[in-house]
Amino acid sequence: MDKIKTYAVFVCGIFGVMWGRLGALAWLILALLIFNVADWITGSAASAVEGKGISSDAGRRGIVKKVGYWIEIGVCLVVDMLLVYALPELSIGATVVTFTHPIVAPMVAVWLDLNEILSVIENLGRMGAPVPEWLSKFITVLKNKVDVAGEKISEDEDLK
Known part of the structure; x- marks a missing residue:
């Protein structure tokens, strides 16, 4: 029993440190984990x-x-991490962007969260659950907006 408590304290400590270091990104990563599991379960159930x-x-x-x-x-x-520590200031057009917090990982995490949400919604529909058509369209619009924001950053001539 003491080994179990030791492992539990160790795992909680690791998660606590990671949660503290990731800040707001931790919520997006937790959501991704939850949606990964939900997608796997609903996909398996839909196939059945x-x-x-x-x-x-x-x-x-x-x-x-x-x-x-x-x-x-x-x-x-x-x-x-490279942006924040190695390249804290970057000229994008006439604007100088200062990187003090992560920007790439949160955008990708939001995009992946929305992707998993879409997949869960599709799986629920395959299972026969009533899913409003506008819901999938709404999530797709959000996902596309994240894509557009990322494209705007990557298309800047100063980054090429």
Whole structure:
């Protein structure tokens, strides 16, 4: 029992430090974890309802894809760290942008959260749950707005 308590304290300590360092991004990452699990569960349930059964191959591919999401977030955190510490000021057109907080990882986390929400909504529809058509459109519009914001940053001539 003491080993379990020791592990629990260790895990809570690690999460506490990470939560404190990530700030507002921690909420986006927690949401991504919740939506990853919800997508996996609802996708499996939708396949079962459609009579396709639960395929271990499809499940494995889905989990690998979600691991890729987490690697992507990690890479974006490194990019943000480089921006904040190595390149704190960047000229974008006539504007000088000062990087004091992460910007890439939160944008990617929001985009991935919206992607997972769309997938959960689609899975619920496949299961027969009544899902308003406008809801998927609304989430897609939000996701596209994040895309447009990222494109505006990456299209700037001074970054090329």
